[in-house]
Amino acid sequence: MIDASLRQEMARQGVVTTTVQELYNWGRKNSVWPLQFGLACCAIEMIAASMARFDIARFGAEVFRPSPRQADLMIVAGTVTKKMAPQVVRLYNQMPEPKYIIAMGACAISGGPFRAGYNVLKGIDRYLPVDVHIPGCPPRPEALLEALMALQKKIDAQPLTGPDRPRHLDANAPGEYLVPECGEHDLVPSSNSQLWQPPVLVRGE
Amino acid sequence: METLEQLKARLETAIPNAKIEIVPNPSPVNQPSLLLDTESARAIAHFLRDDPQLRLDYCSNVTGVDWLKAGYLEAVYHLYSVALKHGPVILRMRTGNRADRVYLPSLTPVWRSCEFQEREVYDLYGIVFQGHPDLRRILMWDEFVDYPMRKDYVEPDDYEYDPTPHDDALEKARKHYPQAPAPLQTEAAQ
Amino acid sequence: MIAIDNDTEVKQELLEVSMGPHHPSTHGVFRMNVLLDGETVVKLKPVFGYLHRNHEKIAETNSYLASIPYTDRLDYICAMTNNWAYTLSVEKLAGIAVPPRAEYIRVIVSELTRLINHSCLAGFLLQDMGALGTPLMYAFREREKILDLFEALTGSRMMHNFMRFGGCRCDLPPGWVDGAKTIVAHFGPFLDEFEALLTGNEILRARTEGVGVLSGALAVSAGVTGPMLRASGVNYDIRKVDAYGAYGKFAFRVPLGQRGDVFDRYMVRILEMRESLKILEQALRELPDGPVIDPKAKLRNLRPKPGEAYGRIESPKGELGFYLISDGGPTPYRFRVRPPSLINVTILEDLCLGHSVADVVVILGSVDIVLGEVDR
Numbered sequence: 205m206i207d208a209s210l211r212q213e214m215a216r217q218g219v220v221t222t223t224v225q226e227l228y229n230w231g232r233k234n235s236v237w238p239l240q241f242g243l244a245c246c247a248i249e250m251i252a253a254s255m256a257r258f259d260i261a262r263f264g265a266e267v268f269r270p271s272p273r274q275a276d277l278m279i280v281a282g283t284v285t286k287k288m289a290p291q292v293v294r295l296y297n298q299m300p301e302p303k304y305i306i307a308m309g310a311c312a313i314s315g316g317p318f319r320a321g322y323n324v325l326k327g328i329d330r331y332l333p334v335d336v337h338i339p340g341c342p343p344r345p346e347a348l349l350e351a352l353m354a355l356q357k358k359i360d361a362q363p364l365t366g367p368d369r370p371r372h373l374d375a376n377a378p379g380e381y382l383v384p385e386c387g388e389h390d391l392v393p394s395s396n397s398q399l400w401q402p403p404v405l406v407r408g409e
Numbered sequence: 410m411e412t413l414e415q416l417k418a419r420l421e422t423a424i425p426n427a428k429i430e431i432v433p434n435p436s437p438v439n440q441p442s443l444l445l446d447t448e449s450a451r452a453i454a455h456f457l458r459d460d461p462q463l464r465l466d467y468c469s470n471v472t473g474v475d476w477l478k479a480g481y482l483e484a485v486y487h488l489y490s491v492a493l494k495h496g497p498v499i500l501r502m503r504t505g506n507r508a509d510r511v512y513l514p515s516l517t518p519v520w521r522s523c524e525f526q527e528r529e530v531y532d533l534y535g536i537v538f539q540g541h542p543d544l545r546r547i548l549m550w551d552e553f554v555d556y557p558m559r560k561d562y563v564e565p566d567d568y569e570y571d572p573t574p575h576d577d578a579l580e581k582a583r584k585h586y587p588q589a590p591a592p593l594q595t596e597a598a599q
Numbered sequence: 600m601i602a603i604d605n606d607t608e609v610k611q612e613l614l615e616v617s618m619g620p621h622h623p624s625t626h627g628v629f630r631m632n633v634l635l636d637g638e639t640v641v642k643l644k645p646v647f648g649y650l651h652r653n654h655e656k657i658a659e660t661n662s663y664l665a666s667i668p669y670t671d672r673l674d675y676i677c678a679m680t681n682n683w684a685y686t687l688s689v690e691k692l693a694g695i696a697v698p699p700r701a702e703y704i705r706v707i708v709s710e711l712t713r714l715i716n717h718s719c720l721a722g723f724l725l726q727d728m729g730a731l732g733t734p735l736m737y738a739f740r741e742r743e744k745i746l747d748l749f750e751a752l753t754g755s756r757m758m759h760n761f762m763r764f765g766g767c768r769c770d771l772p773p774g775w776v777d778g779a780k781t782i783v784a785h786f787g788p789f790l791d792e793f794e795a796l797l798t799g800n801e802i803l804r805a806r807t808e809g810v811g812v813l814s815g816a817l818a819v820s821a822g823v824t825g826p827m828l829r830a831s832g833v834n835y836d837i838r839k840v841d842a843y844g845a846y847g848k849f850a851f852r853v854p855l856g857q858r859g860d861v862f863d864r865y866m867v868r869i870l871e872m873r874e875s876l877k878i879l880e881q882a883l884r885e886l887p888d889g890p891v892i893d894p895k896a897k898l899r900n901l902r903p904k905p906g907e908a909y910g911r912i913e914s915p916k917g918e919l920g921f922y923l924i925s926d927g928g929p930t931p932y933r934f935r936v937r938p939p940s941l942i943n944v945t946i947l948e949d950l951c952l953g954h955s956v957a958d959v960v961v962i963l964g965s966v967d968i969v970l971g972e973v974d975r
Contacts, residue, residue: 240623241621242627243627243628243649243650244627244650244652244672244675244970244971245672245675245757245758245971247627248675248676248757249756249757251735251739252739252742252743255735255736255739255740255743256736256739256740257739257740257743270622270623282650283650283652285648285649285650285651285652286550287549287550287648287649287651288620288628288649288650291620291621291649295621315568317668317669317672318652318653318657319568319571320653320656320657320660321652321653321656321657322557322562322564322565322653322656323548323549323557323648323651323652323653324652324653326567326568341758342756342757342758344756386550386552386553387552388552388553388554388555389553389554389555389565390565390567391567394565394567402569402570402585403570434906434907434908435904435905435906436691436692436693436694436903436904436905436906436907436908436925437691437692437693437694437906438691438692438694438906438908438909438910440907440908440909466819466820467819467820467822468822469822469911469918469920469937470909470920470922470935470937472922472933472935474924474932474933485922487909487920487922487937491819491833491835492819494835494840497909499909520820520822521817521820521821521822521945521946522820522821522822522823522942522945523822524821524945525941525942525944525945526941526942546648547647547648548647548648548651548974549648549651550648557653557656558655558656
């Protein structure tokens, strides 16, 4: 790394120094294009976040692409039902790398107020790797912007080489995730065991 | 609009074999209903729609009810009149039992609004409406076999815990986590 | 297969396309299986259930009071009217009376909700037609102003959970009525600006006039209610027919359409917004004093006597009704939502036959569905 005072001296002379990683991640994080994918009530707050008052365009993310082939970010906004879950996973599989997921709202995190429903998937992280979770029912548009900023911080910290590098730079990382099928009583399988395990309960009796 | 007793008398004269009962409704809202038998239900429906005094041309709501203790399923129809602006007239039809005699006549040929609602009652309760143009599942996926809104439906075991468990969720968690872990030792106790 | 030979006939096949459940039109997870002959629709079957969240089953294990926040999430754009329909049904079931100030407040928030819904619908309809985002920006700008009022009153932008059995949860904060009067005063010029941009627009006219014509007789038989029914020329507005709440005290007209096409449905909604402004002006002027709920009203552990009740209101989408059966216990035995969006979609196939694929999106936009209500 270059010494900070040397950097400042060069900047004063009009010479900008950076690393490839910073430049690469700076470009990626400031133009994250979401997939236009609203499921339920949280979708209205997502639309409100893209409107004039909250303005997601400041973050470079105003271009909501309808086609998954052109999108970087899937904001799962709303309850994922068991009938819709295969479609959600298929859409995620169709997105090209690098791709991220924000689980917006209580329903996408864990089923939310509808957790007791027979048709409700108890959280999209049972089948897909989620990067940022936003609690709320629905979360305010400012919360979505905060999540986008947290995602940008996460993208900024991703190294280009080494064991922590992101999936799109790793030839051995899985390309597609398991698509569940609608069985006779429930989804088959009811969760992707490679991605999600039920959490360990630590509770005194 | 006439009372339900007068309506019942007129129906019994117009459709000779009809067996109609008045089901009282003890709540303050004063909405008693007519229990129809399945053979004459279609004819009664046509009469209610076409009679110039009633003109009940709008079927607002079709509901399925599962009476587990009594042992039958029920379909309830709420009828209003858009032309004469009165209503509701409430009809009920009951199936024979909850297992194999679950057939009721469909009123979709009389009121088109019953089409999707009867499909939903079939999907969630299992009442088979005879004469429905397209009876198949509407809300659940086609491969689903249960009738989820019945009172004896058992949900799939698809979640093992609950962040703030109430009694049923605690029971479920005990099944999956039989061993209670040892209590945490604090530094002061060690 | 198309053969280039001049003598051979061109073989054609019908193409089956699944429009949805994920598609650019912002109406939610709704799917239409469309059979196309070229671009013309030959058959259309709607498929839904992708947002079936089991409101009815969950309500059978919830107390009556605990179901009120769930009703917010049915038609999630119009949370206040959902609350009112449910509390009206429970009040009918249990015989609870509502003080006059609460009735006026209910009317005020419901009409504000109607303004939100209809202006957002105009925005979404225009977005489906290709005006990507601009009318929606204007509509959402007004929606944000009204949501600020709702947030000051209830604490939440969208899921208000405001009404209770026998009145409202809390009284209006100081300055709220003035804020509401300012919004009502500015909404009229906003509508003029909105209409100046949209109603005379030739693209809007060409794409909506004569498209998706619904006759009055079919609409009544198919149970269609709300602005869609009135656009086909049938005069049935539950605010006038049942005169529930305080609606009997206000003077307002019911706009009717003539042809029943998409343009009539759009215009009926614009005119209804103007009538809502009239109701709001009257209600805000005549708001009486008094309590908003009886202090001894029983909310928790409400056990209505065994019986049943069907209560309905004119929500912005149509007739929203709740049918409740009580067995004397703390939870309802049967909780049924009569969803206007689902029943309005019954005749979608009839409206779209013979039109092109592009018109299907516009017609669906004019039906104004919200999947939370269709699927419950």
